[in-house]
Amino acid sequence: MNKIDNNSINYNKVFKIVSENSESSLKKGEIISILFAGVGGQGIILGSAVLARAAINAGYDVKVSEVHGMSQRGGSVEGSVRFGKKVFSPTIDKADFIVALEKLEGLRYINQLEKCGFILINSYEIYPSSVSSKDVQYPVDIESRIKEITGNSLFINAVEIAKGFNQIKVSNIVMLGAFSNLLPFEDENWMDAIKESVPGKAIDLNIKAFLAGKNIIK
Amino acid sequence: MGINEKIKLLTGNEAIARGAYEAGVKFASAYPGTPSTEILENIAKYRDIYCQWSVNEKVAMEAGSGASMAGARTLVAMKHVGLNVAADPFMTLAYTGVGAGLVIVSADDPHMHSSQNEQDNRFYAKFAKVPMLEPTDSQEALDLVKAAFNISEDFDTPVLLRTTTRISHSRSIVKIGQKTELPVKKYVKDSRKYVMIPSHARIRHQAMMERWEKLKEYCEDPGYYDIYIPPKSSKSFSAAGIGIITSGISYQYAREIFDGLPILKLKMTNPLPENTIREFARNKKLILVIEELDPFLEEQIKLILPGTAVAGKEYFPEYGELSLAHMKKVHSALFGIDFFAGQDEGNISLNSSSFTKTVSVAGISRKENAALENLKQLSIKKLSTDLPPRPPVLCAGCSHRSVFYILKKLKVAVMGDIGCYTLAVLPPLNYIDSTLCMGAGLGQALGMEKADPGLKNKVVSVIGDSTFFHSGITPLIDNVYNNALGLIIILDNGTTAMTGHQVNPGVGKTLMGDDAVQIKPEAIAKAAGIKHIRVVDPYNLKKLEKILREELARNELSLVVCRRVCALLQKKSDAETPTIDPLVCRQCGVCMKFGCPAIELRDGSYVINSSNCTNCEVCIDVCKHKAINAVKR
Numbered sequence: 120m121n122k123i124d125n126n127s128i129n130y131n132k133v134f135k136i137v138s139e140n141s142e143s144s145l146k147k148g149e150i151i152s153i154l155f156a157g158v159g160g161q162g163i164i165l166g167s168a169v170l171a172r173a174a175i176n177a178g179y180d181v182k183v184s185e186v187h188g189m190s191q192r193g194g195s196v197e198g199s200v201r202f203g204k205k206v207f208s209p210t211i212d213k214a215d216f217i218v219a220l221e222k223l224e225g226l227r228y229i230n231q232l233e234k235c236g237f238i239l240i241n242s243y244e245i246y247p248s249s250v251s252s253k254d255v256q257y258p259v260d261i262e263s264r265i266k267e268i269t270g271n272s273l274f275i276n277a278v279e280i281a282k283g284f285n286q287i288k289v290s291n292i293v294m295l296g297a298f299s300n301l302l303p304f305e306d307e308n309w310m311d312a313i314k315e316s317v318p319g320k321a322i323d324l325n326i327k328a329f330l331a332g333k334n335i336i337k
Numbered sequence: 338m339g340i341n342e343k344i345k346l347l348t349g350n351e352a353i354a355r356g357a358y359e360a361g362v363k364f365a366s367a368y369p370g371t372p373s374t375e376i377l378e379n380i381a382k383y384r385d386i387y388c389q390w391s392v393n394e395k396v397a398m399e400a401g402s403g404a405s406m407a408g409a410r411t412l413v414a415m416k417h418v419g420l421n422v423a424a425d426p427f428m429t430l431a432y433t434g435v436g437a438g439l440v441i442v443s444a445d446d447p448h449m450h451s452s453q454n455e456q457d458n459r460f461y462a463k464f465a466k467v468p469m470l471e472p473t474d475s476q477e478a479l480d481l482v483k484a485a486f487n488i489s490e491d492f493d494t495p496v497l498l499r500t501t502t503r504i505s506h507s508r509s510i511v512k513i514g515q516k517t518e519l520p521v522k523k524y525v526k527d528s529r530k531y532v533m534i535p536s537h538a539r540i541r542h543q544a545m546m547e548r549w550e551k552l553k554e555y556c557e558d559p560g561y562y563d564i565y566i567p568p569k570s571s572k573s574f575s576a577a578g579i580g581i582i583t584s585g586i587s588y589q590y591a592r593e594i595f596d597g598l599p600i601l602k603l604k605m606t607n608p609l610p611e612n613t614i615r616e617f618a619r620n621k622k623l624i625l626v627i628e629e630l631d632p633f634l635e636e637q638i639k640l641i642l643p644g645t646a647v648a649g650k651e652y653f654p655e656y657g658e659l660s661l662a663h664m665k666k667v668h669s670a671l672f673g674i675d676f677f678a679g680q681d682e683g684n685i686s687l688n689s690s691s692f693t694k695t696v697s698v699a700g701i702s703r704k705e706n707a708a709l710e711n712l713k714q715l716s717i718k719k720l721s722t723d724l725p726p727r728p729p730v731l732c733a734g735c736s737h738r739s740v741f742y743i744l745k746k747l748k749v750a751v752m753g754d755i756g757c758y759t760l761a762v763l764p765p766l767n768y769i770d771s772t773l774c775m776g777a778g779l780g781q782a783l784g785m786e787k788a789d790p791g792l793k794n795k796v797v798s799v800i801g802d803s804t805f806f807h808s809g810i811t812p813l814i815d816n817v818y819n820n821a822l823g824l825i826i827i828l829d830n831g832t833t834a835m836t837g838h839q840v841n842p843g844v845g846k847t848l849m850g851d852d853a854v855q856i857k858p859e860a861i862a863k864a865a866g867i868k869h870i871r872v873v874d875p876y877n878l879k880k881l882e883k884i885l886r887e888e889l890a891r892n893e894l895s896l897v898v899c900r901r902v903c904a905l906l907q908k909k910s911d912a913e914t915p916t917i918d919p920l921v922c923r924q925c926g927v928c929m930k931f932g933c934p935a936i937e938l939r940d941g942s943y944v945i946n947s948s949n950c951t952n953c954e955v956c957i958d959v960c961k962h963k964a965i966n967a968v969k970r
C-alpha cells in the first residue's frame with residue numbers, strides 16, 4: 120500500500136485510496152491483517168466478529184483470534200482478523216490496519232503497524248491502574264506522538280457519537296463503521312454481518328451506530 | 338442472509354461442540370477453565386445433549402466414564418491443568434476402555450494467557466497410551482471430534498483431543514453437517530473390564546498393549562495426516578532438501594511462511610505414523626520439526642529417523658507460543674531471505690548443530706535498507722514505549738477488594754487460590770503470598786501453621802466459592818481433622834467469575850438452567866465440625882475488619898464467608914456516584930492504594946469516574962480525612 124499525505128486531511132480521498140489499495144492487494148492473493156486493540160470489556164470480540172462476517176459475505180476466507188480469560192478484566196487486550204483468498208495463521212505479525220478502541224492502547228500497539236498501514240483511534244481515555252501517583256502519568260501527547268509516527272492515522276470521537284444513542288457500548292461498532300470506509304466491501308456485506316452477529320433486538324441500534332461511524336467524514 | 342446456512346464462522350471450541358452434536362453425543366461434562374470453557378457452554382445450546390458442570394475435572398471425568406459405560410457417547414472437556422486433577426481416573430480409563438465412545442478434550446494454554454503453568458499435555462496421551470488428535474483449525478476440530486468417537490469405539494479406548502488457546506479461541510470457516518442418529522447402546526455388566534483389581538488390571542494392561550500395536554498401524558491412515566508439496570515455482574526451496582513436520586496451530590504458521598517447503602501435517606500425534614514419517618523424510622537432508630512447548634514430536638521423530646538430521650528446538654523455544662514472526666526469523670536464518678528488514682535478528686542462533694553444515698545459508702542481507710528502517714523503528718520505539726502498563730484489575734465495585742485491603746492492614750500471610758481474586762497480587766494491593774493450584778491455599782496454611790507455631794494467627798487461607806466446591810472441601814476437612822487453629826476465608830461472589838460467570842453448586846442452578854439445591858459453604862464447614870463460622874458483607878468495610886480481627890485472634894479454627902455477588906452481575910445501584918471533595922482531600926493517595934479502577938488521578942487530583950463507578954460506596958470508609966462523600970439525595 121502507498122503512503123498517504125495526510126496534511127490535506129481530505130479523508131474522503133484518503134479512504135478511497137486506501138480502500139483501492141486493499142482491493143488490489145487482495146486481488147494479488149495477499150492477506151489483509153487487522154489488529155483490534157483496547158481495554159478488556161470494550162467489545163473487541165463483537166467488533167472482530169462483525170468484521171469477519173463482512174469479509175465472509177464479501178467472499179473471502181477469514182480467521183479471527185480472540186482473547187478470553189484474565190486480561191478481559193480491564194487489562195490491555197488485542198484481537199485480530201485476517202482475510203484474503205486463503206488465510207493460515209489466525210494471529211498476525213504486522214497489521215495493515217489497527218483499530219484502537221482506546222487512545223493509549225493505540226499507541227501501545229502501533230509498533231505492530233505495517234510500514235504503510237493505517238490506524239484508526241477512538242480518542243477516548245481509560246486510565247490504567249498504573250496511573251496512580253505523580254510518577255506515572257497518562258501521556259497527554261498521544262495524538263501528536265501517533266501523528267509523528269505515521270500520517271496514516273485518524274482519530275474518531277466514537278464515544279461521543281455512541282452517547283448520542285445513549286449507549287457508549289456501541290462505540291466499537293461506530294469505530295467499525297468508520298473503518299468500513301477503508302475496505303472494499305459492499306454495504307450489504309456489512310449490514311448482513313451485523314444482522315448475523317448481534318441479537319435481534321440490538322440490530323437497529325448497531326446499524327445506526329455503524330452508519331454514524333461510516334458517515335463520520337462527509 | 339448473506340451466506341450459506343451451512344457455512345459458519347466458529348471458534349475451535351464452538352466447532353468441538355458442533356462436532357459432538359453431529360457425532361451423536363448424549364452426555365457432556367466439564368469444569369470451566371480458560372481456554373476450554375465455551376465447549377460446554379455451546380454444547381448446552383443443543384437441547385438433546387445432557388450436559389453438566391461438575392465440581393471439578395475429576396468428577397467430570399468419572400461422570401463421563403459412567404455415561405460411557407451406560408452406552409452414551411460422551412465428551413469431557415477441561416483446561417490443561419484440569420487433566421492433572423482428573424489424571425487418576427484418566428490413567429486407569431486407558432485400561433478399562435469404554436462403553437460408548439469417550440472423548441476427552443484437553444485445551445492447553447501455551448504462553449499462559451490465563452493459567453498458572455504451560456505444561457504440555459501431549460505427554461498425557463503418551464503416558465496413558467491413549468490415542469491423541471490435534472486439529473489445526475475449527476473445521477478440523479469438528480471433523481476430528483467425530484473421528485475421535487469412531488476411534489474410541491473401534492479400539493475400546495478413551496481418546497484425547499488436544500487443542501491450544503489459539504485453536505480454541507480462533508474463529509475460522511466451518512461447514513457444518515448432519516447429526517448422526519445412533520441406536521442407544523445398553524449397559525453391559527463386565528466386571529473383568531471395569532473392576533480394576535490387580536488380576537483384572539493385568540489382563541486389561543495386555544489388552545491395552547495389543548490395542549496400542551493396532552493403533553500404530555491405524556494411525557498411518559491418510560485421513561490422519563496431510564502432505565503439502567509446494568508448487569514448482571521460483572519460491573520453492575525444496576531443492577534445499579528440507580521437510581517440515583508439524584501439527585496443531587504450528588502448522589498454520591509454518592504453512593504461511595514456509596510455503597516453499599514440503600510439510601507433513603499430523604492430525605494424530607499419538608501414536609506417530611512411523612512409516613509415513615520415514616517415507617516423507619526419504620531423500621531429505623533435514624527434517625525441521627515445528628511445535629510449541631516441549632520437543633514431543635522431535636524426540637520421537639529422532640528415534641524414527643536415526644540417519645537423518647532432525648532439528649527443532651535449536652530454532653524454536655520450549656516455552657510460550659510460536660508466531661509468524663518466529664517463522665520469519667527462522668526462514669531468514671535458513672534461506673537468507675530478508676523477511677524483516679530492520680528488526681533485530683538477535684534471537685536466532687544458527688548454532689553449531691550438525692545440520693548447518695548440510696544446509697547452505699545464503700545470507701543475503703540488505704544491510705543499507707535495514708539501517709534506514711532501523712532508525713525509523715527506533716523512533717517509533719521511543720515514542721511508543723515507556724507507556725503506563727495496563728494489567729488486568731479487579732473491577733470497580735468488586736467485593737474481593739475490601740477483603741484484601743483489610744488483610745493487608747492486618748499484615749497476615751495470605752495463602753491464595755485461583756480466580757479473579759488472584760489479581761489482588763498485582764499493584765496496588767500486592768497482597769497474596771501463594772497461588773499454586775486450585776484448593777491449595779487451605780492445605781498450605783495448615784502446613785505453615787504446623788511447621789512454625791509462631792505463624793499461628795498470622796496466616797489465613799482465602800478461596801473462592803466455585804474453587805471451594807472444586808477442591809477446597811477436602812483440605813477444609815484436613816484442617817478440622819488435624820486440629821488446625823487458623824482462619825479460612827471464603828470469597829463467595831455467587832458465580833465462577835473469571836471464566837465468564839458460570840453457575841456452580843452455590844448458585845442453585847445447573848448448566849442446563851434447571852433448579853438445584855443451593856449448597857452453602859458454611860453448611861459444609863458446620864457439618865465438618867468448624868465451630869466458629871461468620872458471614873459478612875464485604876461492602877461493609879468496618880464490620881469486615883472487626884470480624885476478621887476477632888476470628889484471627891481466636892485460638893480455634895474458624896471460617897468467615899465474605900458474601901456479595903460479583904459486581905458485573907449486580908445492577909448499578911441508583912445511588913449517586915460518591916465524589917471526592919477537593920477542598921477536604923489532602924492528596925495522601927490512600928484511596929488509590931485501595932485500587933478501585935473508578936478512582937483516577939487526573940491532572941493532579943483524585944476523582945471518581947462516574948461512568949466506571951458502581952456506587953458500592955466502599956471507598957468512603959477508606960479515606961481517613963472523610964474527603965469521599967456519598968451524594969445525599
Ligand code: SF4
Binds near residue numbers: 835
Ligand atoms: S468479574 Fe466479578 S469477581 Fe471478577 S473482578 Fe470483576 S467484580 Fe470481581
Ligand code: SF4
Binds near residue numbers: 915951
Ligand atoms: S463507590 Fe468507590 S469503591 Fe465503589 S466503585 Fe465507586 S469509586 Fe470504586
